[in-house]
Amino acid sequence: MRLTTERRQAMSKPYGELKVGPRILLGPGPSDVDPKVLRALSAPTVGHLDPDFITIMNDTVELLRYVFQTENQLTLPMSGTGSAGMETVLVNLIEPGDRVLICVAGLFGQRMADIAGRCGAVVETVQVPWGRIIDAGEVRKALAKGSYKLVAIVQAETSTGILQPLDEVIDLAHKNGALIVVDAVTSIGGVELRVDKWGIDACYGGTQKCLSCPPGLAPVTFNGAARKAVASRKSKVQSWYLDLNMVQNYWGQERFYHHTAPVNMIYALREALRLVYEEGLEKRYARHRRHAGALYAGVTAMGLELAAQEGHRLPSLTTVAVPSGIDEARVRRDLLNGFGVEIGGGLGELKGKAWRVGLMGYSSSRRNVVLFLSALESVLKAQGFQAPTGAGAAAAEVFLAANPEG
Amino acid sequence: MRLTTERRQAMSKPYGELKVGPRILLGPGPSDVDPKVLRALSAPTVGHLDPDFITIMNDTVELLRYVFQTENQLTLPMSGTGSAGMETVLVNLIEPGDRVLICVAGLFGQRMADIAGRCGAVVETVQVPWGRIIDAGEVRKALAKGSYKLVAIVQAETSTGILQPLDEVIDLAHKNGALIVVDAVTSIGGVELRVDKWGIDACYGGTQKCLSCPPGLAPVTFNGAARKAVASRKSKVQSWYLDLNMVQNYWGQERFYHHTAPVNMIYALREALRLVYEEGLEKRYARHRRHAGALYAGVTAMGLELAAQEGHRLPSLTTVAVPSGIDEARVRRDLLNGFGVEIGGGLGELKGKAWRVGLMGYSSSRRNVVLFLSALESVLKAQGFQAPTGAGAAAAEVFLAANPEG
Structure with missing residues (x-):
């Protein structure tokens, strides 16, 4: 019966034009497409x-x-x-x-x-x-x-x-x-x-x-x-x-x-x-490393911790530990609804414990690093998290200035 | 050595913008996309x-x-x-x-x-x-x-x-x-x-x-x-x-x-x-049957034969027998190069013996039936095939007039 009803509803439903986004994809993939x-x-x-x-x-x-x-x-x-x-x-x-x-x-x-x-x-x-x-x-x-x-x-x-x-x-x-x-x-x-x-x-x-x-x-x-x-x-x-x-x-x-x-x-x-x-592979590798470095500087300046082993962090995908007392799913929801920014949650052993932030390909840009850090600060503060105002984005900018493009 | 050379050529090659078509897809699929x-x-x-x-x-x-x-x-x-x-x-x-x-x-x-x-x-x-x-x-x-x-x-x-x-x-x-x-x-x-x-x-x-x-x-x-x-x-x-x-x-x-x-x-x-x-499924099925009927009428009027068992022909895909003395691959090439029209060759037991003509979805239209029959007549005549001038397209039009949309 349940299916029949669904089916009937479907049959009389006007299907409109496709509605998506707008989004900025900073999750574990897909990344933004040029x-x-x-x-x-x-x-x-x-x-x-x-x-x-x-x-x-x-x-x-x-x-x-x-x-x-x-x-x-x-x-x-x-x-x-x-x-x-x-x-x-x-x-x-x-x-x-x-x-x-x-x-x-x-x-x-x-x-x-x-x-x-x-x-x-x-x-x-x-x-x-x-x-x-x-x-x-x-x-x-x-x-x-x-x-x-x-x-x-x-x-x-x-x-x-x-x-x-x-x-x-x-x-x-x-x-x-x-x-x-x-x-x-x-x-x-x-x-x-x-x-x-x-x-x-x-x-x-x-x-x-x-x-x-x-x-x-x-x-x-x-x-x-x-x-x-x-x-x-x-x-x-x-x-x-x-x-x-x-x-x-x-x-x-x-x-x-x-x-x-x-x-x-x-x-x-x-x-x-x-x-x-x-673009060339070498320049592209360098771009990914540079924006990842800016992201690390930013989240650290906000008082957050990186979840992956130091010295072996992946430039394209960064895991950020969820601070205690923070509802990690709400952070992701607020980023998506408030800023159109997608990041990923943790999987398996890291479920509920980390966010996954991708800076991949077209998504790996100064603009996205700064936007993400500012947006993250805003949604964390909405949950009572204490962070010095603007510290994340500022630290990212300092990093980028100190590490200019090759 | 061969690969190395290819690789070197590739590395210095300027890759331009994508170049495709224009095509009308009347083969076994893909069909034209709206x-x-x-x-x-x-x-x-x-x-x-x-x-x-x-x-x-x-x-x-x-x-x-x-x-x-x-x-x-x-x-x-x-x-x-x-x-x-x-x-x-x-x-x-x-x-x-x-x-x-x-x-x-x-x-x-x-x-x-x-x-x-x-x-x-x-x-x-x-x-x-x-x-x-x-x-x-x-x-x-x-x-x-x-x-x-x-x-x-x-x-x-x-x-x-x-x-x-x-x-x-x-x-x-x-x-x-x-x-x-x-x-x-x-x-x-x-x-x-x-x-x-x-x-x-x-x-x-x-x-x-x-x-x-x-x-x-x-x-x-x-x-x-x-x-x-x-x-x-x-x-x-x-x-x-x-x-x-x-x-x-x-x-x-x-x-x-x-x-x-x-x-x-x-x-x-x-x-x-x-x-x-x-469109609705019933109308869509009828459209496929109608244009297939016009195609059958047209190829038959040109003196060609259908390869599939009568009474069990698939409206979406028609096999047409290659007449003796005709180079079937050349016909397909001439249709593609001269008219931008793609049809398929035979496979397996029908290799070299039949063409496969699809009238599927968006490709199933009066315009495409008439174009295909006219183009086919032209490329067959280039190989000396005898067919009454315009007979294929005319027969298709007669069929469509006699079988109006539901």
């Missing part, structure tokens, strides 16, 4: 085998190689959001019975372990408290137990705001004979990532974080060793949709039809990548 | 848990129930293209060892059998030559061999242009105790589809066909029996990304974060569905 990218997104749809579209696909792959800093031939955007990239990498590399080691320092490490299990892997994990980095010594100990098909680790943990050092872990994995898989969803395009130089075998990123493209695609890259592991599987990849043996023949010279690519999303990704290329 | 939908697509991105976005999600689900003609609570768009919808349905319903019967009358039936195999099912098939319908008698014979977990069938075979009758097959499946799964990728929103009335247990559609939304989403619907099969699984769904036990908690009242939804694609789908709702 109007140029929205314009590209809304170009007329063409066929997925149209010569014009094939040129766009080629540009997109070249530009993805640039942001991954790789010459890997197998580099392409999968037709799903970031988590589909994670599943793509694991489902293509893992065969039932393979031993894998997953490093878990937050929600996305947990998710990798869950997916690896669904692929039939024998999953072992290295775990640390949320908000800390994985210690290479722990990985060494775990790898001493035997040989592994792969080791997987998150470079930028969106749930904790940690930037994980990778060099030693990559080295240890390779000494074990394992492939190294890196989650770069929240780092790609905003935080240093060098797939070839660092020796990463397979890597996936997100589009809606530091690349500032709407969500819907998942760039992946596989080097020769990872590709060989896919090509020499004994069993079929358990997902048809994500089977790289087929997907790569659509994106490669063959142009074999596999599934209908999300054409307009690819337009947007190409434009978002073109803007990254125009 | 400018209103492109405008919705490019609205500013908001967060996937934003209250404004949740309203948009609710509207989208209500409108999807309308186009599926269902009151199924579990109705939502999956974050991938049509084939991800196929994989969603099979991967959630099938557990290793389950016996399934797949009806194969073209490429998409084959794909279902492939995916079911990857899910660990014991797959049996009923096969017919491409361009024919599946005979219910064959299904009866196959089902007599035992009991099955599910029977899967394609309503609208995009590879052959066949509209499959469903009533007897649905009845037979239920008598066997099997769930019935229907592929409605190329029928939803353009050809009669009544999920509840017909007793379909699980169904998936595409957005880039008769709904005229850009590709990137896959609407699915599950009734109570199908939902129960998912909820009572002994094993985890092998795909984390497509696991409805989790995805439905994001789309349902719980709003649990699962993956970041493709926000802008949902804007576009809501707008595309709103336009379907505004």
Whole structure:
């Protein structure tokens, strides 16, 4: 009966034009999208085998190689959001019975372990408290137990705001004979990532974080060793949709039809990548570090504390500890309703304990740092929080003046 | 060396603004997208848990129930293209060892059998030559061999242009105790589809066909029996990304974060569905039938033959047999380069033997029928094909005059 009533209401409902925002996206993603990218997104749809579209696909792959800093031939955007990239990498590399080691320092490490299990892997994990980095010594100990098909680790943990050092872990994995898989969803395009130089075998990123493209695609890259592991599987990849043996023949010279690519999303990704290329990766990394530094200075000056381990904070995403006596959800609601500013709440071990503030891609700007700090001061004071007036924004401005653009 | 050179070229390449079209999409999908939908697509991105976005999600689900003609609570768009919808349905319903019967009358039936195999099912098939319908008698014979977990069938075979009758097959499946799964990728929103009335247990559609939304989403619907099969699984769904036990908690009242939804694609789908709702399904079905009729009249008057079985032709997609002596790929190239008109080539058993002409959603118009027939005449004559001048377009106009809008 309840559904029938709903249905009847729906049927007589006048559906109006779309109503959204206005918003400024300073959460864990999506980030704000440059109007140029929205314009590209809304170009007329063409066929997925149209010569014009094939040129766009080629540009997109070249530009993805640039942001991954790789010459890997197998580099392409999968037709799903970031988590589909994670599943793509694991489902293509893992065969039932393979031993894998997953490093878990937050929600996305947990998710990798869950997916690896669904692929039939024998999953072992290295775990640390949320908000800390994985210690290479722990990985060494775990790898001493035997040989592994792969080791997987998150470079930028969106749930904790940690930037994980990778060099030693990559080295240890390779000494074990394992492939190294890196989650770069929240780092790609905003935080240093060098797939070839660092020796990463397979890597996936997100589009809606530091690349500032709407969500819907998942760039992946596989080097020769990872590709060989896919090509020499004994069993079929358990997902048809994500089977790289087929997907790569659509994106490669063959142009074999596999599934209908999300054409307009690819337009947007190409434009978002073109803007990254125009800015240059080094400048872009520096911009993310600089605005994160201003944010740290601001929240500290307000008497707040950062939740992620010092020395390993992620420029693109900052976790701020919720002070005692403050209703964290109300703060987020007041920011959204009063200022149109979105930030994220904590997840898992940090639920209720931290806010997640993203300064990613197009959202990483002086204007947004100053607005956020001023707005945060206002909504915290409404809950009785004591902070020196204007201290946050002023400290951010001092930081920026002392650290001019390169 | 080759890659390094490519990379160097890429690095010094000036990437210009996006260049596409202009095109008129009369292939097997995507179809042309209404400018209103492109405008919705490019609205500013908001967060996937934003209250404004949740309203948009609710509207989208209500409108999807309308186009599926269902009151199924579990109705939502999956974050991938049509084939991800196929994989969603099979991967959630099938557990290793389950016996399934797949009806194969073209490429998409084959794909279902492939995916079911990857899910660990014991797959049996009923096969017919491409361009024919599946005979219910064959299904009866196959089902007599035992009991099955599910029977899967394609309503609208995009590879052959066949509209499959469903009533007897649905009845037979239920008598066997099997769930019935229907592929409605190329029928939803353009050809009669009544999920509840017909007793379909699980169904998936595409957005880039008769709904005229850009590709990137896959609407699915599950009734109570199908939902129960998912909820009572002994094993985890092998795909984390497509696991409805989790995805439905994001789309349902719980709003649990699962993956970041493709926000802008949902804007576009809501707008595309709103336009379907505004037109009304019955009028829309009639429009598709009417323009298909005009197309049949036109190509027949030109001396061409239709490739799909008479009496079972799909209004949204017409297969036209390639006359002997004609280079079929050149015809498609000439239509694209000379008129900006895209049609499709044959697939599988029809490769080189048929063209696939779609009149779907926004593309299903008098203007497009007349343009296509005139353009086809021109490019065929360039290859020496004999046809009475203007006969195709004239016959189409006669048909439309004799069959006015309802």
